[in-house]
Amino acid sequence: MRLLRCPSCGFPAWLESLECRACGAPMMLATSTLSMVEVPGAVDDHGTPLVACVNRSWGCNWSLRADHPATACFSCRLTRRRPDADDTVALERLAETGKAKRRLLVGLADLGLPVEPYWLVDGGLAFDLLSSQSGQGPVVIGHAGGVITIDLAESLDALREQLRVTLGEPYRTMLGHFRHEVGHYYQWQLVERPAGSLLDECREVFGDERASYADALNRHYASGAPAGWETGFISEYATMHPWEDFAETFAHYQHI
Ligand SMILES: [Zn+2]
Ligand SMILES: [Zn+2]
Ligand SMILES: [Zn+2]
Incomplete structure (x- = not known):
């Protein structure tokens, strides 16, 4: 299992983290790189903007490409x-x-x-x-x-x-x-x-x-x-x- 870190301060994050336990910055998982990125403002490894999954209020911390027609992440759509x-x-x-x-x-x-x-x-x-x-x-x-x-x-x-x-x-x-x-x-x-x-x-x-x-x-x-x-x-x-x-x-x- 990989070590995840807060994109703002570098503090270790859980796979389920919605925000940093140290600095409080919101974060989401970029699924193409399996790394934590900031919310909002993150881009994927191809430079495409990412948005948070529509089910974030239900605890989903995954993201999806902003140009994707769906509003829910890959996991939620499954x-x-x-x-x-x-x-x-x-x-x-x-x-x-x-x-x-x-x-x-x-x-x-x-x-x-x-x-x-x-x-x-x-x-x-x-x-x-x-x-x-x-x-x-x-x-x-x-x-x-x-x-x-x-x-x-x-x-x-x-x-x-x-x-x-x-x-x-x-x-x-x-x-x-x-x-x-x-x-x-x-x-x-x-x-x-x-x-x-x-x-x-x-x-x-x-x-x-x-x-x-x-x-x-x-x-x-x-x-x-x-x-x-x-x-x-x-x-x-x-x-x-x-x-x-x-x-x-x-x-x-x-x-x-
Ligand atoms: Zn942090
Ligand atoms: Zn989701
Ligand atoms: Zn069985």
Whole structure:
């Protein structure tokens, strides 16, 4: 992870910083250089003026080119579905979840992984960030066809802690969810879709992903991980199905 600094005084900044903790100067992230720049008045590495994301009042500190037709930054635009405008409780959780999503995206950029948005390519990356407590039915966390769905209600610490203990998952944070689900996205996008030798190698390491997922799920929740799983898997959940093995391993790779 890179060291960020205030563009005015050079004091270290967090990835989420909206203003400097030392001099108070407002700042935003220039995504082309992954550095903090001043608000307003900054230009990108091509000299194009940058403006703050329209969701800055909701805590988003990313920027976009002033000549871009959108008003929201790349990260915010990746959110395809969000809570209704009058659901302020869910919107506050959306803002909190946005931090984890931006941290995910910076990590992916650091790893040199492509992020092709859903509005440019079929099966491109999108996020449906919805709340199971909005009264519009359950929200199932998962990945399908490029779309990562996250339950914003899980950003409630108490609920997350309760689930974490119940499900025996030590790294059940919002960032952990994102990193796991994006693992499913990349396995599908970079390994399964192109097929070829990479898919054969992947099956050798993680197993054959064509195994029945429903059967694996039932088996896992009925009898748990096999004895001695620690020697061959990164987590108990990874033992369930080759897809989960890949996603858990991919998430762990991003954590370290
Ligand atoms: Zn400063
Ligand atoms: Zn934004
Ligand atoms: Zn999974």
